[in-house]
Amino acid sequence: MSANTPQSALITGNSSGLGLGFTEVLATAGARVYGMSRRGCPEPRIAGDERVDLGEFDTIAPAMDRLLEGVTRLDLVILNAGLLGHIQRMPDAPMEELRLLMDVNTFANKVILDRLLAREIEVGQIVAISSGAAVFGNAGWSGYSLSKAALNMLMQLYSHEFPGVPVHSLAPGLIDTAMQDYLCEEADSETFTALQRIKAARGTRTMPDPQTAAQDVLDILPRLREQPSGSFVDIRALNDPEEYARLTGRR
Numbered sequence: 001m002s003a004n005t006p007q008s009a010l011i012t013g014n015s016s017g018l019g020l021g022f023t024e025v026l027a028t029a030g031a032r033v034y035g036m037s038r039r040g041c042p043e044p045r046i047a048g049d050e051r052v053d054l055g056e057f058d059t060i061a062p063a064m065d066r067l068l069e070g071v072t073r074l075d076l077v078i079l080n081a082g083l084l085g086h087i088q089r090m091p092d093a094p095m096e097e098l099r100l101l102m103d104v105n106t107f108a109n110k111v112i113l114d115r116l117l118a119r120e121i122e123v124g125q126i127v128a129i130s131s132g133a134a135v136f137g138n139a140g141w142s143g144y145s146l147s148k149a150a151l152n153m154l155m156q157l158y159s160h161e162f163p164g165v166p167v168h169s170l171a172p173g174l175i176d177t178a179m180q181d182y183l184c185e186e187a188d189s190e191t192f193t194a195l196q197r198i199k200a201a202r203g204t205r206t207m208p209d210p211q212t213a214a215q216d217v218l219d220i221l222p223r224l225r226e227q228p229s230g231s232f233v234d235i236r237a238l239n240d241p242e243e244y245a246r247l248t249g250r251r
């Protein structure tokens, strides 16, 4: 394990996709990883795992108390769990769906951070997995964009509650996960044209598999710590500023 590799981490949403990728990469490096999701984590080397629906706020603190019993420090907290919802026009977005996205993608993270504070767990770094959709605002991105934009501000606000701890929201770029099955195969790319760039990226190095993307995010953590605490960072802006400029010019 290198000096920079976290030795302990809490990863939410680690039953699949990027969260499972983080868990696998960190477990391989010898870290103690604790996770929360509804389905549970299939990685056998996980140190602790709780099945919890993060949309059910009342169940989060008891689950964290069971999960983190005896844990006094977490080198890394990755707030990764997230839902996509539907790609749709805003007038078509049901309020119940918008509420669910805000609950899981945004407010559940308030409950988790509050519990870490209440338990007085020392934390080395906090990263919330956001999205380019938090700032691009392309047609169709609906509650997902809203919830990720609110997540960015939530992290800025919580940066004041964790003095001395680097707190960031991070867009990880495109990753070939279950979310992409919906975006590339089911959503209407004729109406919502931003999807065409995403579909074209599938199967290319622009959309890595979850383990590769997880390693990319872990590799960027030291540079992330140099950014002002509370800020939103897109990994593409750090790794490939020209590509990021092209991307934002295309919105």
Ligand SMILES: NC(=O)c1ccc[n+]([C@@H]2O[C@H](COP(=O)([O-])OP(=O)(O)OC[C@H]3O[C@@H](n4cnc5c(N)ncnc54)[C@H](OP(=O)(O)O)[C@@H]3O)[C@@H](O)[C@H]2O)c1
Residues within 6 Å of the ligand: 012, 013, 014, 015, 016, 017, 018, 019, 036, 037, 038, 039, 040, 052, 053, 054, 055, 080, 081, 082, 083, 104, 129, 130, 131, 132, 171, 172, 173, 174, 175, 176, 177, 178, 179, 180
């Ligand atoms: N894939 C991309 O291209 C991409 C791009 C930008 C940002 N992201 C972000 O990356 C993060 C991971 O997404 P992914 O692409 O890896 O998709 P994914 O495979 O669908 O993973 C989502 C994870 O979130 C968990 N989750 C969802 N709702 C939950 C709930 N109510 N309670 C507990 N856990 C819940 C899921 O676990 P359970 O279903 O077991 O509960 C799952 O482990 C998300 O925040 C997403 O917004 C993804």
